[in-house]
Amino acid sequence: MAPSKAQTLLSRLLAEHGMLLVLLVLCAYYSWATFAVQHPAGAAGGEQLAREISSRFPPPARVLVVARDTEEDAAFAGALRQGLEAAGLEAAAVVYGQPADAREALEGLEREGRRLDAIACNQTTASWAVFDGLAARLPALGGPPVVQPASYRWPNFLKAENLLNxxxxxxxxxxxxxxxxxxxxxxxxxxxxxxxxxxxxxxxxxxxxxxxxxxxxxxxxxxxxxxxxxxxxxxxxxxxxxxxxxxxxxxxxxxxxxxxxxxxxxxxxxxxxxxxxxxxxxxxxxxxxxxxxxxxxxxxxxxxxxxxxxxxxxxxxxxxxxxxxxxxxxxxxxxxxxxxxxxxxxxxxxxxxxxxxxxxxxxxxxxxxxxxxxxxxxxxxxxxxxxxxxxxxxxxxxxxxxxxxxxxxxxxxxxxxxxxxxxxxxxxxxxxxxxxxxxxxxxxxxxxxxxxxx
Amino acid sequence: MEAGAAPLLEMRGISKSFPGVRALREVDLELRSGEVLALVGENGAGKSTLIKVLAGAHAPDAGAVRIAGALRTVHDPVEAQRAGVAVIYQELNLVPGLTARENIFLGRERSRAGFLRARQEASEARGLFERIGVRVDPELPCSALTVAQQQAVEIAKALSSMARIIVMDEPSATLTPQEVARLFAIIRDLKAAGIGVIYISHRLDEVFEVADRVTVLRDGACVATRPIGAVRREELIELMVGRRLDQEFPKRRAAIGGERLAARDLRRGQAVRGVSLSVRSGEILGLTGLVGSGRTETARLLFGADRLDGGSIELDGRRLELRSPRDAIRAGIGLLTEDRKAQGLVLGRSPRENFGLPNLTRFSTAGLVREGRERAAFARRSAGLGIKLPPHEAAVRNLSGGNQQKVVLAKWLERDCEVLIFDEPTRGIDVGAKYEVYQLMNGLAARGKAILMVSSELPEVLGMSDRILVMHEGRVAGEIADARGATQERILELAVR
CATH class of the missing domain: 1.10.3470 (ABC transporter involved in vitamin B12 uptake, BtuC)
Incomplete structure (x- = not known):
């Protein structure tokens, strides 16, 4: 009795909401087809990275924030800086721009002679060549590691901004x-x-x-x-x-x-x-x-x-x-x-x-x-x-x-x-x-x- | 006819049931070549079903059809046509936009290599019209032809398809007397050519004039087949009616009061040509007549469904200006239409929604439907009427005919109209449901409502009415003031003329 009842309920659901099912199947398909590595960006990425850094580097660690000169990166860097400061860390400097700007900032910090604990980047800036061999080139900084938000796998289709789009x-x-x-x-x-x-x-x-x-x-x-x-x-x-x-x-x-x-x-x-x-x-x-x-x-x-x-x-x-x-x-x-x-x-x-x-x-x-x-x-x-x-x-x-x-x-x-x-x-x-x-x-x-x- | 030769058409033991109705029970019918067989019976006796079995439109549940001795087992219209059966339905099956010639050869066009041979068709069509002795321009569209001419086109079509059996379903219903005479001449020519004709008619005068034999159907069974010379008119009517009526209709005692609905000299086109009638409180007025006599049209005028060309309608002494059914409903008039599928119900919606339609003013506040109230009222009515409802508020089209009719009844009962017009209230529903409908009508009358019952079922008219009006060709042909003393013969006389 019970299974047949469940069956009729299911078939009724299908009959009345068949198109909803089609929609869900389509969403599922495109979620599968657009599965990709996601790099957190923007304000959300900044907040996430701030949490990661503050758990790895206890205060009073100094962090350099490096971002490009875009709206999204500005949100990223802003949120990151806020998060770091809230955790009692020091944002030694925030760079918006090109690799050359990052080099300038690093050289400036070295002249100050103070140690730098980490360089906080997003997925793009982390790959800049300017950070390669830093310990040898600018030893006074103490060879700070480059950190970026942890990537994860998620469908492009299912990203909130895409769905709203x-x-x-x-x-x-x-x-x-x-x-x-x-x-x-x-x-x-x-x-x-x-x-x-x-x-x-x-x-x-x-x-x-x-x-x-x-x-x-x-x-x-x-x-x-x-x-x-x-x-x-x-x-x-x-x-x-x-x-x-x-x-x-x-x-x-x-x-x-x-x-x-x-x-x-x-x-x-x-x-x-x-x-x-x-x-x-x-x-x-x-x-x-x-x-x-x-x-x-x-x-x-x-x-x-x-x-x-x-x-x-x-x-x-x-x-x-x-x-x-x-x-x-x-x-x-x-x-x-x-x-x-x-x-x-x-x-x-x-x-x-x-x-x-x-x-x-x-x-x-x-x-x-x-x-x-x-x-x-x-x-x-x-x-x-x-x-x-x-x-x-x-x-x-x-x-x-x-x-x-x-x-x-x-x-x-x-x-x-x-x-x-x-x-x-x-x-x-x-x-x-x-x-x-x-x-x-x-x-x-x-x-x-x-x-x-x- | 020589002994031993097989008849042209032999139908043996034909039975056919529809859900809830046994339309045909072991009907036998025989037609010889060169013969006119009249098929008579009341409405609902099974004539149409029998013809549809012959035409291949319905497959019989049991029985055999033989044409010229050969058993025919395939039941589809094309096969029937090939076997030489042509049916001319009352509503005629022509494509109005095509010419007479094109209609005659529809589906059997004369062509060579895919190209039409219009000239050959035209000369054949003219030959056919000549043969049946009518003058029709084969190049005129059928919509431009008179009904009689369209009939001639149908006959020509039947002849061109080498039909050996031609069935005519109420061919004279919409013809003038001169045209009927012409039709009979054609039928005699067909006879002479060895074609068998089955002639269906309510008009007994015609049956006696044109038929060789007559077969009577009653309640789906064949009750008699007689040579026309061996039967009297009264006898034929008795055979058609042939049942005791006193148990079929519930008894009631009506306290008939003053006049409630009064109509004077209603007119609309050719259908209604000056009808006056009045219905009193507590009275059931029966309005009857042949199909096409203007009964339904009169009912629609009283309900504001069609515009009046002339005349006046009063309810309780107040003159009504009915511009739409909405006005009539507001004034307290309800109409249960004859065709519940086309006019009474929105088939795709639930019974409850159909029930609510004329009553939404009572089930709503500020335009919002109070579904709880509607549900409660519908539950009350459907329990009272014993409506068997499908689960999950399925569409009303899934209900049986009787239950559909009860949904229509429920919606008008809920409306609590002062005047209710029942147009063919029991068409297509079984005997038990009929009895319930009759009881409801009696109950309404007992509460002082005025009831106008339009019906072509004479036993129903006789059994239910207090007073009977018989219509003929858009006019009231006669009134039977005391229905108790009336007989079907008396009504038929007035209706048939």
Whole structure:
């Protein structure tokens, strides 16, 4: 009894979260494929090395810190120095620069005539030839050993910054895919989202430039400008929805037309140029981060949480599923079918607009060429996430998983050095495979075999 | 016919069951060449199933089909076609965008080396139309043809495929009297050419006019086969109905009160041409008539599902302006649609979600669904109705027909409507479930609700209604004020004309 129960639970888990499994398998594969020796760097590396040194060299040991003149190394050296001093050790000097700078510092210390206990390096500076034969060349220092943070083996893929990078890179597609999920659940499709990304990016940056004060725009002015871009796209979405409900034109056709219209509008507004007259702080959303998490990823998470609640807990969410599953039955049950359809297209437009704002912020400019082909990636994310193009089925969180599957494949292929043409081929095949898996899972092999016989 | 020669078609001991229903029990049927056999029976008697077995669409559970003496064991439509069986369904199976010619030769195109020989097809098509004596331009798309012309295209198609057996399922339902006369002439020509015709119709006048023999089906069994000259009309109706009705319907004592729902001169297109009716408190009004007589269309108008061309609807003396079902539901009207799969349920969602759909205003606060309340209410209703639910809130499509219908019932009972319209409330559900549905209707009536029951099952109409309206061609053809004294014959007379 017990094992069979466990089995049914497992098969249910697989049935409901098959795509999650695919995502995990992909992550596992790329973790394996990108396994490599890691050299701690940055602040974390500095802290680690400080601990190692203070355990090997008791106070009042003197340590020379050698780092390159980069941002990452500065963080490394800063944290290292702090850690050493906290342990009661003395940082005799901190070098930022080239081997020549290190030689100069060493010679300076020798002239002081005091003994040096250790030279703290990171993985790069430790290999500098300047430290070779130090005991013979500068005997007064007492032949200090070169120490560097202990290396360890860890997948490049699974490094925290890489994972955040994956999330950040997919944020635009994932945000737009929320709206697409709703439209597809309501048995429609919206091909205009790629163009709306461009339209919103152009409109927002244009508003910042022309009305918000250009490069000296305030945060409030930028916020209002971006909201302007989002509202504009929401209105375009509403228009598409109105065409679908009022005249019964297939959504494919309506949004295909709106795709051209919105793209053309974006080019007209921008006069074919990029708009980059925005303040430096415009990149807060796209490049900034809060508590080490990129702001775009935070926005994506908040939007997904809200959409999940909308679709699972609210009356409106229920209505969207009902309208997509059987519009006639929904209508005869008193569901305001037309309003529901207007809502999903309006929301989809607004979310595409939000995606455009994030993209403009990431790239610190708005251009009418943004978002080309994005509608296809967005639809792929939704479909891989398990939504049915015939409507009535799908989950917002499934779409998030679908988006991440795409992001992980792209990122993993970058890490493993697959060239970009091959990447497209692989991505296309993976999308096909994922959907095939979903079909098999839902209908079973027997259905597919029977279909072939007919 | 010479003695000893095998009949054109011989079906022996055909049985077929669907989950919960025995659709056919050991049915025998025989058709000779050059003969018209009428197949009659009530709705649900098994005529369509029998035809689908013949056409290869259903595999029988038991029994054998012989065509011209040869046993046919392969059960698929292509095989049946090759054996010379052509079925012309009531809803016609033509591709509307293709021309008459293209439809006739669909799947059997005349071609040479992959290239169509349109001119050869056209001349063959003209020859076929000439043979059956109708004028149809073979190059017109079928969507531009009248129903009668489309039928002719189907017949031409059957002839071009060398069919020896042609089945016509209610061919006259949507034809004018002149067109019916034309159709009969065609059938006589087919007879003369040695083709066997199975003619299915509710219209007994036609049966007596065109058929040589008649086979009666009842409850999935063949009850009689007679030469048409050896049977009277009354006898035929008795054979079709042939069962005692008094135990099938629960008894009740209705306290019929004042008028609640009143409709005056409802009109919509050709389907509803001036229907007036009223339903009183505690009353079950039966609305019946043949398929296509405008019953369902009338029900939809009362529910706001379609726009009125004219007429008015009042509930408890208040005039209603129904722009959508939403308005009707707010006003206190509910409709259980005839086709629960297409119109009653969102099949991909759970029974509970379907149940909640019209009731969400009560199960929600500020737009958030209070799932606990909904679950509790659904648990109460499903226990009360004895709905057998699948585990894990599986989609409602996994439920049996009877249980699906109970989910539809549950959702409207929960809504507590003042007027409930039941359109074919017991279609496709078994006898036990039917009885429960009837009891529910009686219970609602006893609580003073007004009930309009649209049904084509005459025993049901007679057994359940207090009063009966019979529709014919979009109008009320007659009212039977006291259903107790009514008979099926009386209803059929009004419905058939």
């Amino acid at each position: 994956v999330a950040n890179q997919i944020s635009v597609i994932a945000i737009v895919a929320i709206g697409m999920t709703l439209v597809i659940i309501a048995a429609g499709i919206d091909l205009s989202v790629g163009s709306l990304i461009a339209l919103s990016a152009v409109a927002s940056t244009l508003l910042v430039r022309d009305l918000g004060g250009g490069e000296s725009a305030t945060a409030l002015a930028m916020t209002l400008s971006c909201l302007g871009g989002i509202v504009l796209c929401g209105l375009v979405g509403l228009f598409s929805g109105a065409m679908v409900t009022a005249f019964g034109i297939p959504s494919f056709i309506v949004t295909l037309a709106m795709m051209l219209v919105a793209s053309g509008l974006a080019f007209q507004l921008a006069e074919g140029q990029s708009i980059y007259q925005v303040p430096d702080s415009f990149v807060w959303l796209g490049r900034g981060s809060t508590l080490r998490v990129p702001n775009a990823v935070l926005l994506m998470a908040v939007l997904y949480a809200a959409a999940h609640v909308l679709m699972t807990r609210t009356v409106l969410g229920r209505y969207v599923y009902a309208v997509g599953g059987n519009p006639e039955a929904a209508r005869l049950s008193g569901v305001p079918v037309r309003h529901v359809i207007l809502f999903v297209y309006g929301l989809c437009g607004a979310l595409a607009g939000s995606g455009g704002v994030v993209m403009a912020s990431q790239l610190k400019s708005g251009a009418p060429t943004y978002g080309q082909m994005y509608e296809l990636y967005v639809i792929a994310a939704v479909v891989v996430g398990g939504a049915s193009l015939s409507g009535g089925e799908g989950k917002v969180l499934g779409t998030l998983i679908g988006a991440f599957i795409i992001a992980v494949i792209q990122n993993g292929m970058n890490l493993t050095g697959v060239e970009s043409y091959t990447q497209k081929v692989v991505l296309g095949l993976v999308i096909l495979g994922a959907v095939l898996l979903d079909t098999v899972k839902k209908r079973g092999w027997s259905w597919i075999l029977r279909k072939r016989g007919a």
